[in-house]
Amino acid sequence: MKFVSFVFCLCVGFAGIAQAQLPPIFEASRAKDAQTEATVRRFLSPVKILWQTGTVQNAERLLKVGNGQADLSGQGMCSLKSDANGKPSLLLDFGRELHGGLQIVTGQWRESKPITVRIRFGESASEAMADIEPKQNATNDHAIRDMTVQVPWLGKLEIGNTGFRFVRIDLVDGNTELLLKELRAIFVFRDIPYLGSFRSSDQLLNQIWATGAYTVHLNMQDYLWDGIKRDRLVWVGDMHPEVSTINAVFGSNEVVPKSLDLARDITPLPGWMNGISTYSMWWILIHKDWYLHNGNLAYLKEQQPYLVKLVDLLIAKIDDKNSEKLDGTRFLDWPSSENQKGIHAGLQAMMAMSLNAAGDISRILSDPATARKCDQAVARLKQYVPDPNQSKQGASLLALSGLMPAEKANRDVLAVGGAQNFSTFYGYYMLQAQAKAGDYKGALANIRQFWGGMLALGATTFWEDFNLDWVKNAGRIDELVPEGKKDIHGDCGAYCYIGFRHSLAHGWASGPTSWLTEHVLGIKVVEPGCKAIKIEPHLEDLTFAEGTFPTPYGIVKVKHTKLASGKIQTEVSGPKEVRIIR
Structure with a gap:
């Protein structure tokens, strides 16, 4: 006892x-x-042997469900033997992007000593086959994905902490036989329910919604990261579309305030979060959205001392011509980073958006003095409207801030060329601006072409960046690149994400998930804590759309059906605490 x-x-x-x-x-x-730990571990066997070389026997054994336990049976082991034919290798496909590592369970070979192997993780098949070298920029940045280790005789080794779908294993030792019982992915994730959902008559849109949700879910680790391979960091601007997706799919989760507070606490003013002025502004906008969805007034009050000082800092960056004069890194997103006029337009709009949000927060917190300063600053900023210089990023922010009519921004810039010059991060704001302009048809077409373009290349998560120009003659990420085809992962990319350094699971690319919930299902929160929700669907070419939406009081369910007359029939149900406006 x-x-x-x-x-x-x-x-x-x-x-x-x-x-x-x-x-x-x-x-x-x-x-x-x-x-x-906020996360759990699950073990997944590979679904396919994508490639092998050298003397390999019984590789199919590795596809069977295992139990993680070495044993003395010695039956049906996968054998990799280095001999006169060279050193053997295997490339495994686990079926979808995962976060975590690899469990290696070994058998009983002749001598009871460790054997040396090389393990390479990859978000694409070609990345798992690549060496760390400058040609295609395979790296071990942020997470070690290429390593040489010793595996035990009749035992188990667990290695790796990265984002991957593919694993290559090479036998390094010569004149050796390696016996493998299991090679299983260690899938590390938050075990949380998908409370929000989306289903429509278009299977592609359904898949896009789910892929965006899954991409963000993978990045909900210790903190809310922007990428599970690279970067595994809290970038506050990247968080904004991620939090929008979390609000639509998971509801309240501690990873959001934990990450917002980290950014605040490591950034004493007058510093900018992540060194980027817009990222401090996104911090304000996230707090407004988070309060609107979750209604936690006590948490919002905790931000007031920092917010008041940040407001003063932002207002000090408006010159006597009512133009922003922000210092720090002047950044919207990477594809727009060379368009300085477009960045200026975006920064002007971001100043108006964030100070308007700060004014709303200040009124909620009974701080009329700060609210008045914000209102006066926004009025000044609206007196000067920069030219977006054909930047879809800049034009979308001008439209959303009210500095430019949304219809004009859409007609002159956003709708030009369809999804050409879209980006994974700011694509969300481009779609939001198109919705504000009433161009739901154009926005849906852009979602299908741009985000659907990644799925057509084998993606199971959305990428750090994507350019429609990359698609021509490109191979899929889930196969070894055929001769004469371009490697969409190793040969493309730009700025800090050239080649294999490019993250293929980046949460900032999840924008269509929350957009489809807001504009196709038509669910818009209009009172803090989801106490009132307005339902206004836009089906366009869809015959039906249905789904769910999480609130602090429970789930709201909606179903829209387009009748033969063209009229939309809507069914809505939800908690009694939530007022539904139709």
Whole structure:
């Protein structure tokens, strides 16, 4: 009984029960500060042997569901043998992008000593085949994805912490036979329900919605990252479309305030978050959106001291001609980074948007003085409207801020060339501006062409960047590039994401998920905490659309059906605490 009591106390001690009986390393003070993981681990077998070379036998064994336990049966092992024919290798496909690592379970070979192998993770098949070299820019930045390790005789090794779909294993030692019982992906993720949903008569749109949701889900790790391979960091601007997706799919989750607070606490003013002025402005806009969806006034109040000082800093960056004069890195997104006039237009609009949001927050927090300063600054900013210089990024922000009529921004810039010059990050704001202009048809076409273009190349998550010009004669990411085809991963990319450094699971690219929920399902939150939701669907060429939306009080369900007359029949249900406006 004493043993049972000790084990019980060890298990529950972190919950505050009987902590005095914990082992010395877990005395009460340390137990209180100990951290638990927000994520879980699941083990997945590969779905396909995509390629192999050298002397390999029974590779199909690795496709079977395993149990993670080495044993003495020695039956049906996969054998990799280095001999006169060279050193063997295998390329495994796990079927979809994952975050985590690899579990290697070995057999019993002749000598009880470790064997050296090389493991390469890849978000594309070609990345898993690449060496770390400058030609196609395969790297170990942020996460080690190419490593040489020793595996134990009759044992198990777990390695890796990155984003991947493909794994290549090479036997390094000569004149050696490696016996493998299992090679399983260790899938690390937050085990949370998908409360929001979307289904329509267009299967491509359904897949795009789900892919955006899954992309953000993978990036909800210790903090809200923008990429699970690179960058595994809290970039506040990148968070804005991610948080919009979280609001539409998962509802409230602690990863959002945790990440917002990290950005605030490591950025004393007058510094800009991540060194970028717009990213401090996105911090304001996220807080407004987060409060609108979740209604946590106490949390919003915690931001007030920092917000008031940030407002003063922003207002000080307006010159006597009512033009922004922001310092720090002047940045919207990478594809627009060489268009300085477009950036200026976007920064002017961002100033108006963020100060308008800060004014709204200040009124909620009963701070009329700050609200008045914000209103006066926004009025000044609206007196000067820069030319977006054909930048779809700049034009979209001008439209959303009210500095330029949305119809004009769409007609003159956004609708020109369809999804040409779209971007994964600012594509969300381009779509929002098109919706504001009433061009839902054009926005849906752009979603299908741009985000659907990634899916057509084998994507299971959305990428850091995508350019329609890359598509011509490009191979898929889920196959070895055929001769005469372009490697969409290794041969493309720009700026900091050239070649294989390019992240193929980037949360900022999830914009269509929340956009489809807001504009096709027509679900728009109009009172803090989702106490009132307006339903205004835009089906365009769809015959039906249905889905769910998370609120603090429960799920709102909607279904829209287009009748033969063209009229839309709508069915809505939700918690009694949520007022539905139709």
